[in-house]
Amino acid sequence: xxxxxxxxxxxxxxxxxxxxxxxxxxxxxxxxxxxxxxxxxxxxxxxxxxxxxxxxxxxxxxxxxxxxxxxxxxxxxxxxxxxxxxxxxxxxxxxxxxxxxxxxxxxxxxxxxxxxxxxxxxxxxxxxxxxxxxxxxxxxxxxxxxxxxxxx
Numbered sequence: 001x002x003x004x005x006x007x008x009x010x011x012x013x014x015x016x017x018x019x020x021x022x023x024x025x026x027x028x029x030x031x032x033x034x035x036x037x038x039x040x041x042x043x044x045x046x047x048x049x050x051x052x053x054x055x056x057x058x059x060x061x062x063x064x065x066x067x068x069x070x071x072x073x074x075x076x077x078x079x080x081x082x083x084x085x086x087x088x089x090x091x092x093x094x095x096x097x098x099x100x101x102x103x104x105x106x107x108x109x110x111x112x113x114x115x116x117x118x119x120x121x122x123x124x125x126x127x128x129x130x131x132x133x134x135x136x137x138x139x140x141x142x143x144x145x146x147x148x149x150x151x152x
Contacts, residue, residue, distance in 0.1 A: 006124040009132035015143050018114040019150050021083045025108060027146055028086055029053040037145040039063065055080050059088075069095030084108055092129075100125045100135070117143070 017024050027033045031051040039049045039061045047062040047070070059075040072093045079087035086106040092099040104121040119139065125131050130138070 004127055006126055007129075007131060009123050009125070009135075011119075011121040011123065011132060011136045011139065013117075013119045013136065013139055013143065015117045015119070015147075016111065016113050016115065017117065017147060017150055021108050021110055021115045023150055024115045024117065024146075025083045027149055028106065029080075029082075033149060034059070037149040038142060041141075041145065053077060053080070059090075071099075079105075094128070097128075098126050099129045119143075 027037060031049075031053070034051055034053075035046075035049050039046050043066050045064040047064065049061050051057075051059045053059070055077055057077045059073075059077070061073040063071050063073075065071060073090055074093070075088050075090040077086065077088050079085060085108070087104070089101075089103050091101045100123055102121050102123040104119065107118040107120075109116045109118070121135075121139070123132065123135060125135070
């Protein structure tokens, strides 16, 4: 395979959740809740999931999608300010090859409607990756799943 230049993109998503900030933050920090909205889903087979949510901690998800090769999402937490901010860096590999690498920030703000999430990701996409459009769609679907978890 011929290597190509990486594609870079910034993805910004804003989302409101009609619950207190502690519930939204817990959905990111609690391993059971995070796995439910982030790792599980239709068509996914989770091989392993672990979450050590703290500055310097890691989140590692190993999974398979339908007929795709094994995929690993390897995350490092860089900044954690409870109920306010999470900054993390993550790399996705597929079939052992680098797929993408990102730096992301989640900021939480209380509004009159509940909790406002501002998600910003700076990403580099490599050969055979999903690219910016599909990545943004993926995060939007994940935040839809997060909303369902928060309402239960």
